Amino acid sequence: MSEILLHDKPAAPEPEKRDDVILSARDVTVRFGRTTVLENLSLDVYRGEILGFIGPSGAGKSVLLRTVLGLNSKQSGTIELFGVDIDNVTDQQRVSLDMRLGVLFQQGALFSALTVKENIQVPMREYLDLPKKLMDELAMLKLELVGLKPDAADKFPSQLSGGMIKRAALARALALDPDIVFLDEPTSGLDPIGAADFDELVAKLRDTMGLTVYMVTHDLDSLFSVCDRIAILGGKKVMVDGTVKELMDYDEPWVQSYFRGKRARQIDMSARG
Numbered sequence: 001m002s003e004i005l006l007h008d009k010p011a012a013p014e015p016e017k018r019d020d021v022i023l024s025a026r027d028v029t030v031r032f033g034r035t036t037v038l039e040n041l042s043l044d045v046y047r048g049e050i051l052g053f054i055g056p057s058g059a060g061k062s063v064l065l066r067t068v069l070g071l072n073s074k075q076s077g078t079i080e081l082f083g084v085d086i087d088n089v090t091d092q093q094r095v096s097l098d099m100r101l102g103v104l105f106q107q108g109a110l111f112s113a114l115t116v117k118e119n120i121q122v123p124m125r126e127y128l129d130l131p132k133k134l135m136d137e138l139a140m141l142k143l144e145l146v147g148l149k150p151d152a153a154d155k156f157p158s159q160l161s162g163g164m165i166k167r168a169a170l171a172r173a174l175a176l177d178p179d180i181v182f183l184d185e186p187t188s189g190l191d192p193i194g195a196a197d198f199d200e201l202v203a204k205l206r207d208t209m210g211l212t213v214y215m216v217t218h219d220l221d222s223l224f225s226v227c228d229r230i231a232i233l234g235g236k237k238v239m240v241d242g243t244v245k246e247l248m249d250y251d252e253p254w255v256q257s258y259f260r261g262k263r264a265r266q267i268d269m270s271a272r273g
Ligand SMILES: Nc1ncnc2c1ncn2[C@@H]1O[C@H](COP(=O)(O)OP(=O)(O)OP(=O)(O)O)[C@@H](O)[C@H]1O
Pocket: 032, 037, 055, 056, 057, 058, 059, 060, 061, 062, 063, 064, 106
């Protein structure tokens, strides 16, 4: 009987897409004085993906990031994180949301007066009440996770290379085991090998921890090598999104010169085999 019922059951419904959406922005408009930076922008970010977010300098990529994080106010539109409208949360809900987000800002990746270990522990101190010994152990685990040696723990940012700073900042972003990390130009200033190593690390974290990654970048190598999907900011909104291959054929001057300009030619050819 139960077998028959099973057979007769209508095909399982498609899993609800909403479950997979970690971030959903709808018709978001952000102005500073009379300048409108974002207008009716919509974007979804799905669980487990590495989204590359690109667009011309000054287009508003960092502004969108800050708006999503609740650091900039918006004039209209809605932003949901994990299905929760960020404008309709209690303080307690805001704290739990914040704990599920990790951020690596474009500027000021680390506090210069704190050691690497202390930097990594900043979010722990802010959100958790843990004994020092446990915080030390956790910080060392995070260091290992991002491929830094234990002796980096007691160094100050000024004693680190650019690549080490980015890794330490990533370790801090991962301090609370977030569901999603927002990385604003994480590989800028790194040489191509350092940048490729960082990309590899991000991909590894996604694969092993199921992390969702929102990466603002200008780095074509990152886009080609680790991003599952790319969203392009243009005309104050997400002009288009898709895979690199899809976007390379997108007929828009900025997109074409970005993917097919001189700087892109070599990668373009290798991507096409
Ligand atoms: N707090 C603010 N007050 C006024 N204007 C701002 C503020 N923050 C950003 N802007 C303006 O918003 C626009 C978008 O800036 P944003 O930093 O988001 O650009 P971006 O796309 O991240 O550029 P880049 O690729 O160079 O990092 C710029 O014109 C910037 O001057």
